């Protein structure tokens with residue numbers, strides 16, 4: 001199955017920007033009134049009230065703007081938990097982003113509830129696209145559910161409106177509501193630390209050792225893919241395209257002159273750990289581009305490799321996510 005299938009002409013605008021890695025993910029609360037057995041939210045975030053912009057906790061409007069600027073974001077996605085539980089946080093964040101980046105900064109919002117007109121009105125002019133996630137139990141009677149009324153209300157208020165759900169048994173029933181939607185996005189069901197137990201209980205397993213995709217989940221979406229409003233987003237696509245493109249944007253904005261940016265958007269540099277904070281003569285004499293912090297000296301990995309025998313201390317090549325992100329690999333030199 002291809003990464004995103006269905007006709008690209010109808011691909012939601014939010015998806016187009018996500019494809020380019022240009023969407024900042026704003027996680028507004030870990031609280032949620034639902035308890036989906038497959039919920040992938042980490043223990044760390046679940047039920048908490050911290051706000052995250054991508055992977056970073058943010059505590060002020062400046063933090064949010066800084067994160068968006070760092071990745072040259074062209075849009076944001078609002079998620080959680082349940083964003084409607086903190087509607088004021090959502091309204092303030094969207095207003096901030098639209099005022100700072102202009103009205104073209106595209107914002108889509110995920111929700112597990114069926115929002116009413118009263119709940120949707122404050123988001124008018126701030127959120128462009130709404131993605132409803134009706135519970136699996138209501139898929140079979142979707143047209144008689146409150147979600148169908150939300151679709152109608154959202155459309156009347158001028159939002160782009162779609163449904164986004166994981167690929168689970170019974171998904172074919174959503175065909176009934178397709179004529180009323182702008183799009184139906186199906187996420188390949190993903191395995192996470194927090195839903196692993198529930199997956200095992202249902203006899204589900206990982207598709208392969210590479211991604212978090214659940215075996216057999218992709219095939220469930222297949223019968224709906226003849227409709228151009230339907231798009232399938234694979235787990236592999238999220239890892240390989242969406243994440244890589246976002247990292248590349250961040251790396252392009254934040255890498256130091258001596259950092260090498262990889263194809264995957266990670267950065268590679270050399271780390272010298274000295275026994276004291278006296279800079280070795282060869283580093284003082286030459287005009288190498290270095291960054292010194294106490295007994296640690298960072299430089300281009302190839303400079304460190306070249307000077308290896310002239311330098312005291314521990315030497316390694318570091319690969320990590322950009323902008324001080326997690327370290328992926330440490331290779332001793």
Ligand SMILES: C[S@@+](CC[C@H](N)C(=O)[O-])C[C@H]1O[C@@H](n2cnc3c(N)ncnc32)[C@H](O)[C@@H]1O
Pocket residue numbers: 032038039040041079080081082083110111112131132133164165166187188189190191195
């Ligand atoms: C984690 S939810 C958070 C926002 C909101 N509570 C909701 O459910 O839409 C964001 C998206 O992830 C999808 N999702 C939830 N569990 C998933 C899983 N195990 N695998 C893939 N997608 C999942 C949902 O359908 C939703 O579109």
Ligand code: SF4
Pocket residue numbers: 032033034035036038039040041080081082111112133
């Ligand atoms: S509605 Fe969303 S956040 Fe809430 S439990 Fe379900 S998947 Fe998790």
